[in-house]
Amino acid sequence: xxxxxxxxxxxxxxxxxxxxxxxxxxxxxxxxxxxxxxxxxxxxxxxxxxxxxxxxxxxxxxxxxxxxxxxxxxxxxxxxxxxxxxxxxxxxxxxxxxxxxxxxxxxx
Amino acid sequence: xxxxxxxxxxxxxxxxxxxxxxxxxxxxxxxxxxxxxxxxxxxxxxxxxxxxxxxxxxxxxxxxxxxxxxxxxxxxxxxxxxxxxxxxxxxxxxxxxxxxxxxxxxxxxxxxxxxxxxxxxxxxxxxx
Numbered sequence: 001x002x003x004x005x006x007x008x009x010x011x012x013x014x015x016x017x018x019x020x021x022x023x024x025x026x027x028x029x030x031x032x033x034x035x036x037x038x039x040x041x042x043x044x045x046x047x048x049x050x051x052x053x054x055x056x057x058x059x060x061x062x063x064x065x066x067x068x069x070x071x072x073x074x075x076x077x078x079x080x081x082x083x084x085x086x087x088x089x090x091x092x093x094x095x096x097x098x099x100x101x102x103x104x105x106x107x108x
Numbered sequence: 109x110x111x112x113x114x115x116x117x118x119x120x121x122x123x124x125x126x127x128x129x130x131x132x133x134x135x136x137x138x139x140x141x142x143x144x145x146x147x148x149x150x151x152x153x154x155x156x157x158x159x160x161x162x163x164x165x166x167x168x169x170x171x172x173x174x175x176x177x178x179x180x181x182x183x184x185x186x187x188x189x190x191x192x193x194x195x196x197x198x199x200x201x202x203x204x205x206x207x208x209x210x211x212x213x214x215x216x217x218x219x220x221x222x223x224x225x226x227x228x229x230x231x232x233x234x235x236x
Contacts, residue, residue: 031218032220035221035222037223044204044206044229045223046226047222047223047224050221050222051213051220054211054220056222056224088155090223092208092221095157095168095170096170096172098157099154100154101154102154
């Protein structure tokens with residue numbers, strides 16, 4: 001299985017801050033087969049980014065994705081109150097699809 | 109507007125079979141380039157992909173479940189279902205059904221995928 005490792009595991013920030021979360025795959029090159037999700041407590045994950053950098057329809061433009069090979073990044077340009085949640089990366093390069101361990105974004 | 113809704117027992121005894129159904133509204137499970145999937149998430153842990161069924165009926169499962177899982181579809185009811193046999197406490201989790209949507213990239217000739225629609229999730233506890 002492809003292992004996905006996120007960093008950091010938790011992050012404190014303030015409304016308006018710019019934050020970055022990284023995700024590394026155990027496979028050398030997953031060819032941009034990478035998605036990002038936001039999960040609020042008690043809710044299902046929401047798709048933010050697919051194909052490493054493609055913004056899902058309806059998702060605010062403050063979210064962006066980048067990267068290549070094994071290393072990928074999610075950036076939130078200006079944090080909003082609803083963004084304090086847990087973020088997961090997920091690869092679909094090969095089944096079984098696998099998720100990162102999550103990054104919990106907390107209010108400073 | 110496509111919606112998914114899980115249903116099934118919230119409590120299952122060890123060694124018994126877990127059965128859940130996902131009812132899809134707003135779209136047909138037999139049309140389009142979609143994979144209908146099951147994902148579970150133990151409390152405080154990352155999601156785990158269980159398996160998928162394509163609109164054609166073909167299936168694929170997570171090998172970590174050691175052959176205990178089956179996903180089937182009922183087109184007349186527009187539902188797909190999960191069966192997990194010989195459950196243990198390790199199978200306790202919130203179970204989600206989700207749609208895996210594919211977007212064709214003409215430049216690369218590949219598809220990009222994402223779980224774009226999810227059910228609200230249903231908590232299943234394995235306990236005697």
